Amino acid sequence: NISFGFRSRPCCLVKPVSVTIVPERSSHHQDNLPKLPVPPLRQTFERYLLMLEPLVSEEELDHTRKLVKEFLTPGGVGDRLQRSLERRASNKENWLTEWWMQSAYLDSRMPVAVYSSPGVVLPRMTFQDRQGQMRFAAKLIAGVLDFKQMIDSETLPIEYLGGKPLCMDQYYQILSSCRIPGPKRDTVVNHAIGKVAPTHITVVHNLQFFVLNVYNSDGSPLTVDQIYMQLEKIWNSSLQSNKEPIGILTSQHRNTWGKAYNNLIKDKTNKESVRAIQKSIFLVCLDAPMPQISEQRYQSRVAAQMLHGGGSRWNSGNRWFDKTLQFIVGEDGTCGLVYEHAPAEGPPIVFLVDHVVEYMQRMEVVRAPMIPLPMPPKLRFNITPEVKKDIESAKQDMNIMVHDLDVNVVLFSDYGRNVPKAHDLSPDAFIQMALQLAYFRMYKMCCSTYETASLRMFALGRTDTIRSCSNESLKFVQAMDDPVKPAIHGQAIDRHLLGLKLQAIEELASMPEIFMDTAYAVAEHFNLSTSQAGAKTDCVMCFGPMVPDGYGVCYNPMADHINIAITALNSCEETHAANFGRAVKKALRDMRSLLGETAMAKQ
Ligand SMILES: *[C@@H]1O[C@H](CO)[C@@H](O)[C@H](O)[C@H]1NC(C)=O
Ligand SMILES: *[C@@H]1O[C@H](CO)[C@@H](O)[C@H](O)[C@H]1NC(C)=O
Ligand SMILES: *[C@@H]1O[C@H](CO)[C@@H](O)[C@H](O)[C@H]1NC(C)=O
Numbered sequence: 001n002i003s004f005g006f007r008s009r010p011c012c013l014v015k016p017v018s019v020t021i022v023p024e025r026s027s028h029h030q031d032n033l034p035k036l037p038v039p040p041l042r043q044t045f046e047r048y049l050l051m052l053e054p055l056v057s058e059e060e061l062d063h064t065r066k067l068v069k070e071f072l073t074p075g076g077v078g079d080r081l082q083r084s085l086e087r088r089a090s091n092k093e094n095w096l097t098e099w100w101m102q103s104a105y106l107d108s109r110m111p112v113a114v115y116s117s118p119g120v121v122l123p124r125m126t127f128q129d130r131q132g133q134m135r136f137a138a139k140l141i142a143g144v145l146d147f148k149q150m151i152d153s154e155t156l157p158i159e160y161l162g163g164k165p166l167c168m169d170q171y172y173q174i175l176s177s178c179r180i181p182g183p184k185r186d187t188v189v190n191h192a193i194g195k196v197a198p199t200h201i202t203v204v205h206n207l208q209f210f211v212l213n214v215y216n217s218d219g220s221p222l223t224v225d226q227i228y229m230q231l232e233k234i235w236n237s238s239l240q241s242n243k244e245p246i247g248i249l250t251s252q253h254r255n256t257w258g259k260a261y262n263n264l265i266k267d268k269t270n271k272e273s274v275r276a277i278q279k280s281i282f283l284v285c286l287d288a289p290m291p292q293i294s295e296q297r298y299q300s301r302v303a304a305q306m307l308h309g310g311g312s313r314w315n316s317g318n319r320w321f322d323k324t325l326q327f328i329v330g331e332d333g334t335c336g337l338v339y340e341h342a343p344a345e346g347p348p349i350v351f352l353v354d355h356v357v358e359y360m361q362r363m364e365v366v367r368a369p370m371i372p373l374p375m376p377p378k379l380r381f382n383i384t385p386e387v388k389k390d391i392e393s394a395k396q397d398m399n400i401m402v403h404d405l406d407v408n409v410v411l412f413s414d415y416g417r418n419v420p421k422a423h424d425l426s427p428d429a430f431i432q433m434a435l436q437l438a439y440f441r442m443y444k445m446c447c448s449t450y451e452t453a454s455l456r457m458f459a460l461g462r463t464d465t466i467r468s469c470s471n472e473s474l475k476f477v478q479a480m481d482d483p484v485k486p487a488i489h490g491q492a493i494d495r496h497l498l499g500l501k502l503q504a505i506e507e508l509a510s511m512p513e514i515f516m517d518t519a520y521a522v523a524e525h526f527n528l529s530t531s532q533a534g535a536k537t538d539c540v541m542c543f544g545p546m547v548p549d550g551y552g553v554c555y556n557p558m559a560d561h562i563n564i565a566i567t568a569l570n571s572c573e574e575t576h577a578a579n580f581g582r583a584v585k586k587a588l589r590d591m592r593s594l595l596g597e598t599a600m601a602k603q
Pocket of ligand 3 (some may be wrong): 550574
């Protein structure tokens, strides 16, 4: 098992490929993408030792040096595993993707809520009444359908990074897909590529699920007015909230949910209802209002609501956490989404958000004659005593998780991308160094730091890790954006090390010592798990910490301010999201002063 007690997955910029995915997205573009390379063996271990320098003691490092030397004996285990990896790479479109999908996501047994699924907080809305809420939800649905139109017609513009085209596959995995729990390992199904593409979404209100067909019989999408009317019907027939929160089952540990799932779908009605949710294009959660909170804490509370729904008393049962995309629109103006991480990294999700927000702004409501539409059917569930018991324990576990999650959203308004850019510095690298500084000031040491790096320059590429902590970062030297480059060019060390390790599991009788080493455990224990999720929309993405004693940090550098979401667990005495937030603000301020001084000195 590659996880150290918690989870081994990285956060945002990763994407998955399920077994059901059609890899040849016939377009020219995809076929011409380069293949992900296997980095040279000795290069990876040189970098591995360098990376360990700021993290472990001199004795530990000496020990690891010996193990590395042994592993790299010419003609030894290292060379053998490397050859196997290279063979794998020549036989597959991407040597890593399937392995990554399995080990980072589908094998992980932690709940997807909080521990895996990122949330996105959208700007707060003011709804005068529930019509306002539903009108907003209707526009949002229309916006997502507009995005889907680009997917269906394969007219989505190809993205570029540094002049290089990126793999667009992830965009094709986020609609009409769903994770399915298994007792040992999950799967992901993508219904968009089935024979009959789904034409419905799922709407959940007051814990009750409805099937809402969003296409007319001639294949045209419903208009905003039509969707609005259908939402009102749904609302009107789900007024009582005394229902069992069946959706909360999806927030459980995966083994527990896997068992409960098999039990749930023994009943034919339940099975059909579950299938309808899984097949739907996406889910819309019309949330009940949450308790009032101070303006200052508002963003943090919404981030928590996106991650877990607020607990069993609130909206945690108003979800289907297995669903890849869930948009959340609260009666109190809370808006955002939560997505199941296995099929995609943050960037496609953020791109979708930007598209939808822009659509909603430019969209004018055209009143067209209305053909009456049938009532959207409510999904029925038969709650047996056993299912009821599973729901009760899911509620308890969810409430523990809710109490444990410590969230702090920092709206840093002093400056944004503009300042580092004016000094020819990468805003991302600049913020990463601020996080290093903040962490060092709080803990008087540095830690293994994970920053997601996209591998989408390569066919079916997901992510590797930028390790922002290095001797250099410790010394705060000039090379602020250097660590980024090897990662996105497929020369980072983390996925290569993982590949060698998984290859060892496949072909060796015992695990090479290098992977059993304390230093390796330290290197893999990411106290700081970070990701930049840059959007045009003034939003912020958030995700839970990767280790029980660490922080999850996601930031969106806007032109003149920075939105930062920080998470930690209350059960860890050493971590504190708000304190870390304050340290980050101070670090950003101090670093700007430093830039000012440097500029003055140059004049
Ligand atoms: C929903 O209920 C409200 C209040 O009773 C009513 O005014 C409205 O017409 C109903 N909407 C639909 C679509 O049935
Ligand atoms: C990194 O820092 C350690 C401790 O200060 C030092 O011993 C080592 O030589 C440094 N390595 C490099 C490559 O600068
Ligand atoms: C960070 O990681 C190390 C282990 O690598 C651990 O000892 C430490 O307590 C962790 N947490 C914090 C908040 O430093």
